[in-house]
Amino acid sequence: xxxxxxxASVSGSPGQSITISCTGTTSDVGGYNYVSWYRQHPGKAPKxxxxxxxxxxxxxxxxxSGSKSGxxxxxxxxxxxxxxxxxxxxxSYTSSGTWVFGGGTKLTVL
Amino acid sequence: xxxxxxxxxxxxxxxxTLSLTCTVSGGSVSSTGYYWGWIRQxxxxxxxxxxxxxxxxxxxxxxxxxxxxxxxVDTSKNYFSLKLSSVTAADTAVxxxxxxxxxxxxxxxDPWGQGILVTVSS
Numbered sequence: 099x100x101x102x103x104x105x106a107s108v109s110g111s112p113g114q115s116i117t118i119s120c121t122g123t124t125s126d127v128g129g130y131n132y133v134s135w136y137r138q139h140p141g142k143a144p145k146x147x148x149x150x151x152x153x154x155x156x157x158x159x160x161x162x163s164g165s166k167s168g169x170x171x172x173x174x175x176x177x178x179x180x181x182x183x184x185x186x187x188x189x190s191y192t193s194s195g196t197w198v199f200g201g202g203t204k205l206t207v208l
Numbered sequence: 209x210x211x212x213x214x215x216x217x218x219x220x221x222x223x224x225t226l227s228l229t230c231t232v233s234g235g236s237v238s239s240t241g242y243y244w245g246w247i248r249q250x251x252x253x254x255x256x257x258x259x260x261x262x263x264x265x266x267x268x269x270x271x272x273x274x275x276x277x278x279x280x281v282d283t284s285k286n287y288f289s290l291k292l293s294s295v296t297a298a299d300t301a302v303x304x305x306x307x308x309x310x311x312x313x314x315x316x317x318d319p320w321g322q323g324i325l326v327t328v329s330s
Binding site: 101132134136143144145146149150153155187189191194195196197198199200201202 | 247254255256257268269270271304314315316317318319320321322323
């Protein structure tokens with residue numbers, strides 16, 4: 099199984115919005131609405147930010163939103179804050195009954 | 209609040225078997241709505257899904273690791289385990305234990321344990 103494709107890095111200034119893409123195939127992202135997004139600060143465990151493409155867990159800011167079009171899922175963060183600087187990973191269920199992650203995107207808040 | 213805690217040796221020699229345990233508190237591995245799994249992350253790299261087990265012991269694993277991986281659950285002691293045989297330096301990583309929903313629960317990995325660093329070196 100191949101990893102989902104994410105940009106290596108994105109950046110934005112405080113208050114701006116950014117979008118991170120996650121591209122797979124019809125066998126994973128495109129075929130199921132089981133895409134999740136995780137945020138990972140250095141030295142910490144990943145934290146769930148979005149699940150089932152668009153849903154936010156309780157306690158996650160409404161500044162985080164998810165969407166999907168075809169084989170590409172996206173995470174949008176609005177009103178960027180310094181604490182948003184972290185690595186972000188997407189994941190998806192696959193037609194093989196397994197799970198696959200993206201390679202990760204480093205978000206820099208300028 | 210559900211909490212997961214990994215434990216096990218932090219240093220192994222090549223060809224040995226990695227054995228990790230994840231203790232579950234604030235919940236039960238006997239819950240029918242969840243799978244219990246393992247995800248690893250080499251230093252400076254991305255996340256890799258290893259596999260999962262449910263309360264009845266049904267497992268499914270990453271095909272690339274399947275021949276070396278055993279994941280099991282102990283409902284009497286409320287923990288689940290990972291065994292990875294014939295380790296090499298490529299298996300050096302932080303290993304996380306996680307819970308995933310099924311049967312009406314969100315199909316996502318949450319929560320995560322804090323992670324345990326396992327180093328393979330001679």
